[in-house]
Amino acid sequence: MKPTTAKKPAAEVLKDDSMLKQKAMMAAHYERLSSAPETGAKVCSTFVPGNLNELIMCFDLVNNLPEVNAIQSGLRKQSGGYIMEAERAGHSEDVCTYVKSDIGMMMKGNIGPNGKELPKPDVLLLSYTGCFTFLKWFELLREQYKCPTIFMQTPYMADGKITKNMIDYMVKQFKEDVIPTLEQVSGVKFDIDRLRQYLAESAKAEDDLVHVLQSAKNKPSPIDAYFGGIYYIGPIFGAFRGTEDATEYYKFLREEVDQRVKLGLGPVTPDGPMAEEKYRLVVEGPPNYTSFRQFWKMFYEEGATVVASSYTKVGGTYDLGFRHDPSKPLESLAEYCLNVYTNRSLPMRIEMLSNYINEYEADGLLINSIKSCNSFSAGQLLIMREVEKRTGKPAAFIETDLVDPRYFSAANVKNRLESYFQMVEQKRSGKGIAA
Amino acid sequence: MTEKTVSEIVSRCEALYEDLYFNAAREWKAAKPGRKVIGFMPLYVPRELIHAAGMLPLGIMGGGDNLEVIHGDAYYQSYICRIPRSTIELGVSGRLDFVDGMLFPSICDVIRNLSGMWKMLFPDVYSKYFDVPQTYRDEIGGEFYTNEMREFLHDLEGIAGRKITDDDIRASIAVYNENRRAIAELYALRQSQPWNAPASEAYLVLRAGLVLPVEEHTQLVRDYVAAASAEQRPVKDNSRVVLTGMFCEQPPLNLIKSLELSGCYVVNDDFVLVSRWLMDDVPTEGDPVHNLSQAFLHRSMSTAAKYEPNEAEKGQFLVRQVRDANAEGVIFASTSFCDPALLDRPMMQNVLKAADVPFIAFKYAENSGQMQPIREQAGTFVDSIKLWSAA
Numbered sequence A: 001m002k003p004t005t006a007k008k009p010a011a012e013v014l015k016d017d018s019m020l021k022q023k024a025m026m027a028a029h030y031e032r033l034s035s036a037p038e039t040g041a042k043v044c045s046t047f048v049p050g051n052l053n054e055l056i057m058c059f060d061l062v063n064n065l066p067e068v069n070a071i072q073s074g075l076r077k078q079s080g081g082y083i084m085e086a087e088r089a090g091h092s093e094d095v096c097t098y099v100k101s102d103i104g105m106m107m108k109g110n111i112g113p114n115g116k117e118l119p120k121p122d123v124l125l126l127s128y129t130g131c132f133t134f135l136k137w138f139e140l141l142r143e144q145y146k147c148p149t150i151f152m153q154t155p156y157m158a159d160g161k162i163t164k165n166m167i168d169y170m171v172k173q174f175k176e177d178v179i180p181t182l183e184q185v186s187g188v189k190f191d192i193d194r195l196r197q198y199l200a201e202s203a204k205a206e207d208d209l210v211h212v213l214q215s216a217k218n219k220p221s222p223i224d225a226y227f228g229g230i231y232y233i234g235p236i237f238g239a240f241r242g243t244e245d246a247t248e249y250y251k252f253l254r255e256e257v258d259q260r261v262k263l264g265l266g267p268v269t270p271d272g273p274m275a276e277e278k279y280r281l282v283v284e285g286p287p288n289y290t291s292f293r294q295f296w297k298m299f300y301e302e303g304a305t306v307v308a309s310s311y312t313k314v315g316g317t318y319d320l321g322f323r324h325d326p327s328k329p330l331e332s333l334a335e336y337c338l339n340v341y342t343n344r345s346l347p348m349r350i351e352m353l354s355n356y357i358n359e360y361e362a363d364g365l366l367i368n369s370i371k372s373c374n375s376f377s378a379g380q381l382l383i384m385r386e387v388e389k390r391t392g393k394p395a396a397f398i399e400t401d402l403v404d405p406r407y408f409s410a411a412n413v414k415n416r417l418e419s420y421f422q423m424v425e426q427k428r429s430g431k432g433i434a435a
Numbered sequence B: 001m002t003e004k005t006v007s008e009i010v011s012r013c014e015a016l017y018e019d020l021y022f023n024a025a026r027e028w029k030a031a032k033p034g035r036k037v038i039g040f041m042p043l044y045v046p047r048e049l050i051h052a053a054g055m056l057p058l059g060i061m062g063g064g065d066n067l068e069v070i071h072g073d074a075y076y077q078s079y080i081c082r083i084p085r086s087t088i089e090l091g092v093s094g095r096l097d098f099v100d101g102m103l104f105p106s107i108c109d110v111i112r113n114l115s116g117m118w119k120m121l122f123p124d125v126y127s128k129y130f131d132v133p134q135t136y137r138d139e140i141g142g143e144f145y146t147n148e149m150r151e152f153l154h155d156l157e158g159i160a161g162r163k164i165t166d167d168d169i170r171a172s173i174a175v176y177n178e179n180r181r182a183i184a185e186l187y188a189l190r191q192s193q194p195w196n197a198p199a200s201e202a203y204l205v206l207r208a209g210l211v212l213p214v215e216e217h218t219q220l221v222r223d224y225v226a227a228a229s230a231e232q233r234p235v236k237d238n239s240r241v242v243l244t245g246m247f248c249e250q251p252p253l254n255l256i257k258s259l260e261l262s263g264c265y266v267v268n269d270d271f272v273l274v275s276r277w278l279m280d281d282v283p284t285e286g287d288p289v290h291n292l293s294q295a296f297l298h299r300s301m302s303t304a305a306k307y308e309p310n311e312a313e314k315g316q317f318l319v320r321q322v323r324d325a326n327a328e329g330v331i332f333a334s335t336s337f338c339d340p341a342l343l344d345r346p347m348m349q350n351v352l353k354a355a356d357v358p359f360i361a362f363k364y365a366e367n368s369g370q371m372q373p374i375r376e377q378a379g380t381f382v383d384s385i386k387l388w389s390a391a
């Protein structure tokens, strides 16, 4: 097979301003976290979907995201050991591996990606958005840390709409529960103007992120909206939304991407810029992190670019129009949580994916089904058939796991992908979809 | 009037349980023009509201071990539990074609997503994800829940083509209070004379409540309690256990029988929780929707699918069940791939360890066939309980 990436050393890639900036931001963040016991900073653990970073910052709390820690453990190939550790301690082999990776990591001394111990949380902000496992996960952490736990429920958008009752319920939870408890834990009084300021900052970064994501409508696409997209969403889905750092990062990123569009360049991969775009895909489902580079390589080696993905919407569906709005701060936070991808009904997911295929002129849909994750996986086979039916484009299904290396079979995935690309070719040449 | 025998009652319940075409509910519907049936899945829905609309709430608990799943597997990967696929099978095979609406309670991500699949697969049937609060303060979760119930009532009025008054709801609450009392008597009998009311029979009696009109079911439960307490079955040297984890996908009947055969008296459990979810009478005075909400917030059962806001209270519900039923141990029987049950289990086990309550754990699926390992495990457990208590 002919590699379609031009040979350029990876070091050159790292010189991108946005990448350097993100690296520095992440390092500084983990440093803030691990030095919390010395600095006296208080730590709030919370989840990515529906995360309330702007609110957390209002109380000078440092945001710790166990999901991101699990991803980091996956990327650094440590999650496998952590998961086994949790299973030895009595956790079932059947359940979400993010939880087990986190618990195993805790049992092994809670060492973060910077090699230093992560602090105990002072508060668990259980934002229950789009996944029931979150409930159990933080009950499990609460059992260990015995710290205050704030529960914040986001009603499910089952009928494709947000009702007044949903918003009222959430705003009331903010006012009567979340904010008073955060005040108590932090000793900082809540200032709504401070929140407004952060929200305004968020909206700026969100505009630029959307511009970057939608740049994939170009041909060739200057970005990979799944593998690359995961890096792009990092700051805004994590502990940086609402900071000037994030605004700046997305400004840089936007400029870089615009530049690539101008030059007609494809995405940057770990092996350098992609030379030729042969296939444009929409991907549904989270990636595999334990073999992330290997997984990505299977795409770029074949000239396949992901032009849109649902996973990059778990922390917000900005491309569908949502922006944090300082003029109605608490309502806006509520709407944000309600809108995240995993809080959307199956029909909404199907519509979103079908629209992506049409709007980004993709060749088809690829689903990466995650053994661990019922929130994503239950229903994906219907999603696949329905999107295929609506768009007339072929779809394919692969199965891996987020952070459990036992469920990543490179040979299987590669086979599936190769036959999928053949299917796309056949479809293009008018031969129909091979069985 | 001749009294019904235990075996007559149990055979009737067994026939209802095995009937995957739900003929009892079909007949109820056909008996009068305009009657409607609203299906619901585990865990809990306020059946009082459906009843108040003059409709039959029909509990759908998957397909069990008798249903051949032909289409359902095409909808789910192997690592997802069985109840959604067998429920889809019931739907696409036409077994639910008489059902006028389906409710998908907020229990886990699988059922949640199934609610959307149902909308896609059966676009002409009313279907609703029934959201409930996981926060229990009156002015927060209570208000949300009351409004959700009012929205649901509004939908029901649309289907029924008539208004549902507060008096209608109060009357239905009274009828369900009666049912809850009868079921409480059944549990009391199981605790005082477990040899006379085995779990496998009680389970069938409870299951009948999912398909029969509630008034008829209350009578059936009472008949069973009367007949079973009059029996003189041999008392065995069994161990008293609480069985937990079966709140959603159902165990094969054989599994319950196997536990009994291996020496267990199941003196409490989480079978068919909808029928015991509200723990006391719901007041029939005042605002009925508010009353239902209050009962849900403050006097409902605890289970893995529910958030426990108070760390110190975590697991205590189960410990109390053990103490109140004078049980000697707990059996965790969880559905394979069930995140709520399986993630909850280690926490519950820690609480039991601290309370000095022995336990065992295993997994099952609704179509599990091989009972030998479970029987052996339960048998060993019973032996160890006896040894321990003899020591």
Ligand code: SF4
Pocket: A096, A097, A098, A099, A130, A131, A132, A133, A134, A342, A372, A373, A374, A375, A376, A402
């Ligand atoms: S089940 Fe899925 S969405 Fe939920 S925590 Fe696990 S990986 Fe995340």
Ligand code: SF4
Pocket: B081, B082, B083, B084, B107, B108, B109, B110, B111, B248, B249, B335, B337, B338, B339, B340, B341
């Ligand atoms: S068995 Fe468990 S995972 Fe499956 S639908 Fe029921 S609660 Fe959800």
